[in-house]
Amino acid sequence: MMLGYIVKKEFTLIFRDIHALLVLFVMPTLFILIMSLALHDSYSQKMEVKFQVALLENGEEQPLAYTMLMQKLRQSGTFHFQSVKSESSLKELLYQKGYDFAVAFPADFKQRLQNDRESFRARFFARSDVSPRQMALLKGLYSTNVSKVLLEQVLGSLGVSAAENDIGDRIESRYVYKQNDKGAKPTSVQQSVPAWLVFSMFFILIPISNTFINEKRLGTIERIRSIDVSLWPILFGKFLPYFVINQIQVVLMIAVGYFLVPLLGGDRLQIAGNPLHIALMAAAVSFASICFALLIANISKTTEEATSIGGVSNIILAALGGIMVPKFVMPEFMQEVTEYSPMAWALQGFLELFTRAGGLSDIAADAGKLLLFGIISLLLSFYILQKGSR
Amino acid sequence: MSITIHALSHSYGADTPVLQGIDLRIKKGSLFGLLGPNGAGKTTLVSILNTLVKKDSGRVEVCGYDLDSQVQKVKACSGYVPQGYAFYPQLNARENLEFFAALHGLQGARMRRRIEYAIEATALEQKALQRAYTYSGGLKRRLNIAIGLLNDPRVLYLDEPTVGIDPQSRHYILEVIKKINRRKQTTIVYTSHYMEEIEYLCDEVAILDGGKVLLQSSVSELTKAGRAATLTLSGQPAQACEGVRYEKRRAYVDLSRGYDTLRRFLNLLEKERIEVLDMQSGRGDLEQFFLQVTSERLRDG
Ligand SMILES: Nc1ncnc2c1ncn2[C@@H]1O[C@H](COP(=O)(O)OP(=O)(O)OP(=O)(O)O)[C@@H](O)[C@H]1O
Numbered sequence A: 001m002m003l004g005y006i007v008k009k010e011f012t013l014i015f016r017d018i019h020a021l022l023v024l025f026v027m028p029t030l031f032i033l034i035m036s037l038a039l040h041d042s043y044s045q046k047m048e049v050k051f052q053v054a055l056l057e058n059g060e061e062q063p064l065a066y067t068m069l070m071q072k073l074r075q076s077g078t079f080h081f082q083s084v085k086s087e088s089s090l091k092e093l094l095y096q097k098g099y100d101f102a103v104a105f106p107a108d109f110k111q112r113l114q115n116d117r118e119s120f121r122a123r124f125f126a127r128s129d130v131s132p133r134q135m136a137l138l139k140g141l142y143s144t145n146v147s148k149v150l151l152e153q154v155l156g157s158l159g160v161s162a163a164e165n166d167i168g169d170r171i172e173s174r175y176v177y178k179q180n181d182k183g184a185k186p187t188s189v190q191q192s193v194p195a196w197l198v199f200s201m202f203f204i205l206i207p208i209s210n211t212f213i214n215e216k217r218l219g220t221i222e223r224i225r226s227i228d229v230s231l232w233p234i235l236f237g238k239f240l241p242y243f244v245i246n247q248i249q250v251v252l253m254i255a256v257g258y259f260l261v262p263l264l265g266g267d268r269l270q271i272a273g274n275p276l277h278i279a280l281m282a283a284a285v286s287f288a289s290i291c292f293a294l295l296i297a298n299i300s301k302t303t304e305e306a307t308s309i310g311g312v313s314n315i316i317l318a319a320l321g322g323i324m325v326p327k328f329v330m331p332e333f334m335q336e337v338t339e340y341s342p343m344a345w346a347l348q349g350f351l352e353l354f355t356r357a358g359g360l361s362d363i364a365a366d367a368g369k370l371l372l373f374g375i376i377s378l379l380l381s382f383y384i385l386q387k388g389s390r
Numbered sequence B: 001m002s003i004t005i006h007a008l009s010h011s012y013g014a015d016t017p018v019l020q021g022i023d024l025r026i027k028k029g030s031l032f033g034l035l036g037p038n039g040a041g042k043t044t045l046v047s048i049l050n051t052l053v054k055k056d057s058g059r060v061e062v063c064g065y066d067l068d069s070q071v072q073k074v075k076a077c078s079g080y081v082p083q084g085y086a087f088y089p090q091l092n093a094r095e096n097l098e099f100f101a102a103l104h105g106l107q108g109a110r111m112r113r114r115i116e117y118a119i120e121a122t123a124l125e126q127k128a129l130q131r132a133y134t135y136s137g138g139l140k141r142r143l144n145i146a147i148g149l150l151n152d153p154r155v156l157y158l159d160e161p162t163v164g165i166d167p168q169s170r171h172y173i174l175e176v177i178k179k180i181n182r183r184k185q186t187t188i189v190y191t192s193h194y195m196e197e198i199e200y201l202c203d204e205v206a207i208l209d210g211g212k213v214l215l216q217s218s219v220s221e222l223t224k225a226g227r228a229a230t231l232t233l234s235g236q237p238a239q240a241c242e243g244v245r246y247e248k249r250r251a252y253v254d255l256s257r258g259y260d261t262l263r264r265f266l267n268l269l270e271k272e273r274i275e276v277l278d279m280q281s282g283r284g285d286l287e288q289f290f291l292q293v294t295s296e297r298l299r300d301g
């Protein structure tokens, strides 16, 4: 009965705190949508973003080998090749005409290709903001296709049909999962849902510190302490609502990934792991985030202070934790630093379940670290609270 | 007696004694004013009586219960209205009252009755369903008081309940407090900086400054004093003199029964070779008296 009123009060306060609602529910939804759609192509095989490549023409004639090479290059999903008469300067092409790359061949390129003589140099130019990775990709594409054309020329002259010799066609690729093979493909939404979910769960800090600091500042805590009421319903009444809010976030963000992202043209979130395990992991994350929030609320004097200390520390934890930049693209020493962010533990745990179809044993270590982190934060807050009220 | 305090001392840390040997007796059903400038120790004293702060030494009884050994009983008979707006601004009056009533372990019909009483006593009916942050200062003060009434306390502590509001609202709140005191014989302990409030509201007053009780007296006795003279002396007389009160190098001479007292006192000073450096006289109202007894040092605020 008493607990009911305590919980009701805390919920009412959260739902009347418009900033908290924005940060807890709207912010992660937007992040998931934006990041899932923005990173869509960097995960998917068929790229929709095309890089424009200008092939600087020399000579009108179109020998068979050259046409074959063009044909093969044009099959690539990533690059869009166009022959360009080299009247415009290189800079014009790259900075005004919208090309990302320009490729210049030597004067006798077409003949040499036709006569299967490999010894020619092509020069590749890229705009200065194009990533080296794309350049490497383009060079790889070019050289394999040139080799292919040359090989076909040789085989053709020996009377062998080369069509079935395409090695690429004979490669089979498949993702392997830890427990079941239900097959959640690694798409951008698989990364962004758990990442921004974890991020927003830690922002439970905003409503917690808002109510707690106001209670301290206004003397409401004193008033509560003057009443003959035991500590446990108060403590539990503080924990439970925020825990429930965190779980609502989990359900909601999964729903965003499952329903909303595909609706807007992204991939559908697929959940490979067991829902019960996800709930357990979510509980551990929630415990850690609530305890951390209590600690921040305890060391801050004003809500502004808590919002800035908490906000900044959350963003740092997120940057370190692989929320903003996936861990696998980080250099090695950064990946080691990641090991010290609770958000990284949370994310790793969720990723185990969401994409790798991991089981309990795979999340045990991360969940354990989160619980430990929560307990330490809680003990620290108690210590500070005791010292303060002496 | 509703509250008896004997030799109560408290300090925050070793070098900051806040209360030094407080002795007070507060009668059942009285309106007791605790007057003192900023930092006098009023809030500290009230916090100790409400078991929020642990005293260093001394003996305290509230409603006949010992503060050390019967904490729960003491809490049950006390209502505490803190100096700040100790409620949730985002909740309306009724929601606030429900929450605190629940903390008192109330439920059902009893909870409803107590809430109705608190709302009615503080005249909050009109705004009970409006969120508290929209309230005027006076209304916030009344809600603050209403919450203190929920456990039907025998002693109600009000820590500066009229700070920051206009004279009309202040007057209204004083009326509310009088009404609460009359209806259930609730003992009121009222702290304030303002003499005139206490003069208007209370029947008993203690002046607290620098952690000591400078004086405890009935308000009527103090105001009856009528005329009084204040003398600044070169030293403190060793001998007592009837009708004269000393406070360090200041003496307050009661002039209500003519100038005999003053004449006797001046003789005494002559004998003790103490000079009169300054002398002022006027209507001995409490405000002036308060300023006089506490003007030894400059205050923070
Ligand atoms: N928690 C605390 N820790 C240390 N010192 C304190 C604490 N609370 C109060 N004090 C000091 O104790 C003294 C008495 O403070 P207290 O709040 O009891 O005075 P007060 O009479 O209520 O003043 P005001 O009229 O400003 O409310 C002040 O000097 C204050 O600075």
Ligand SMILES: [Mg+2]
Pocket: B042, B043, B044, B083, B159
């Ligand atoms: Mg005070």
